[in-house]
Amino acid sequence: MKEDGVLGWGKSLPVPSVQEIVRNDPKFVPERYIQDHKNRPVLDSTTFGSDSSDIPVIDFSLLISGDEDELNKLDFACKEWGFFQIINHGVAVMVLSKMKAAVAAFFDLPLEEKKKYSMAENDLQGYGQAYVVSEQQKLDWGDLFFLITCPLEDRNMKYLPTTLPGFREAVEEYSRELQRVNEEIMAKLSLLMGMEEDGLKKLHVVMKQSMRMNYYPPCSKPDLVLGVSPHSDGGSLTILLQADEITGLQIKYKEGWLPVKPIPNALVVNVGDVIEAWSNGMYKSIEHRAITNASNARMSIATFVIPDVGIEIGPVESMMQDRSRRYKDIKYLDYIKHVLDRKMDGKAHTSFLKLEGEP
Template sequence: MKEEGVLGWGKSLPVPSVQEMVRNDSEFVPERYVQDHKNRPLDSPTFFCSDSSDIPVIDLSLLISGDEDELNKLDLACKEWGFFQIINHGVEVKVLNGMKAVVAAFFDLSLEEKKKYAMPENDLQGYGQAYVVSEQQKLDWGDLIFLMTRPIEDRNMKYWPTAVPGFKEAVEEYSTELQKVTEEIMANLSALMGMDRNGLERLHAVMKQSMRMNYYPPCSRPDLVLGVSPHSDGGSITILLQDDEISGLQIKYKEGWLPIKPIPNALVVNVGDVIEAWSNGMYRSIEHRAVTNADKARMSVATFVLPDAGIDIGPVESMVKDRPRMYKDIKYLDYIKHFLERKMDGKAHTSFLLLESDS
């Protein structure tokens, strides 16, 4: 387990709980949460899903059986969209529901109880909000608890809520199942990137896993706020367990925002900045955001797959044979620190990876 007093990769300023704010006054939206006009959900173009613009759906059981068409579909999904949903992924419904249940139970606790797991000043693990780097920036309409889940020695159990019966067991079971899903996706991406099936796993050195459990309360003015500001993810891939009933995730698509319609019991996968660098830009991480609604709270669990801090995330050899090299070699620790010390701002942070950039 992680030692006490060890500095994390970043920190976030403490801010009030949005959930508690809504409990106390469900109509009031403080100015600090009101987004600038260009970022408001109704002031930025939104595409409504049609059959032609839904993100790809990948059948993981077909990938596992070596289906060439499904592998090509994965390639296209990562090149054209950066997002896809997976079905027949092998994670039992009771495991998915068990995970959702303990997240709901945590956010049902009193504020006093949740604060026992609050983020400290020097780490991002725990309960609070992420990416709050100044007292002036606009805030997201949501609360979260963030945990390192793999490898086991990276866990800091003081942030794992003991007040929720079965929390540790549910997270552990879900984490183990997602590790299997991750390995299968990585093996297929390795093949598409011209490596053997273990190529990406080796590049990670240690395949780390963290979870961000999100709670987005209803908002009386969902047209003014965002649950999560636009950003791309700083890991290699992200696997999202989202609410089956309530749509909130949107991805950047043709200069507008495309809602991702939930498929019951599916998982949403997206390419992160690390795969973008390793693939020399063949697969790009995509901006995404979460919107709120006026009627119902929404919860989700984002599982981030991360490489070891000491490895390089420049393009792999097979990705520079037929493409000019566009990304520099950089230690992942240097990149993730750069990523975490900034507020969420689309893909602005990924310029740090590009060869022509020294910022």
């Protein structure tokens, strides 16, 4: 991996594998995973103020063909929700299935085998847990495997399992397909932001891509734990494959938590902090989290798009014509280090992007 790779200074303290905790005693929930009362999930669906079906669903094939209604839907989704699902995205079902199978096969490995790919002391690539910065903080009920996938020179091949036939090929094929999907979405967002189609691509300088594979074991007390704590994403765009037909993802909406029910073979897309800054707050990154359940394990694969670490992020000119500047110009390297040095805490870290006095 290059010395200046963005995730090279990410640091997370080693913690036990949740998968192994459950294997050893399915009923045991260590104190460190039990969330404070205010953070515990409410699992009664009647308490949700909206329905999952309200979250915009965009027909990707219509969007890239220039359909005006679908473009307006994308604009609305990014302004009002920060999240949307895409269907007819052109990623073959076989490619999705192979990726899901690859992730399942990795987490099925014996612990000692998975440990061969453990995160190094100063790297977030590999097997382990992220955003663990103190011995006192509450832990998430899940394990992860994190890889940098693009560009090729940023990959660290030692993290690619050699004992899993087809794993590398599945990751590479899925990664290529998501690059295409991402570039098409970025092109349409560029137009909505008053730029040429390649505007956001140029702002990135290099569109880097990384992949977080999540495994959430069942929990005997799902109302006390979180699979992933509330956070927004520090990149520009995230594309999520919900690998199981189990609802676990929730987004913050009107002060409540709204479940994102999986649509078979759809992809979930959300705006990251970088797009929020570039759009001067017109498109906002949204808090989201994952919950668990008592009976089934759940997997998901989040693919993050981030810009080159050397660039500055801040509002583009076209986003300041009708509104005053709300965000600073800041080097992305400084921002992502700020994000990675902290535990997940909603959108608290985005204050680092904003001008003084901006909410």
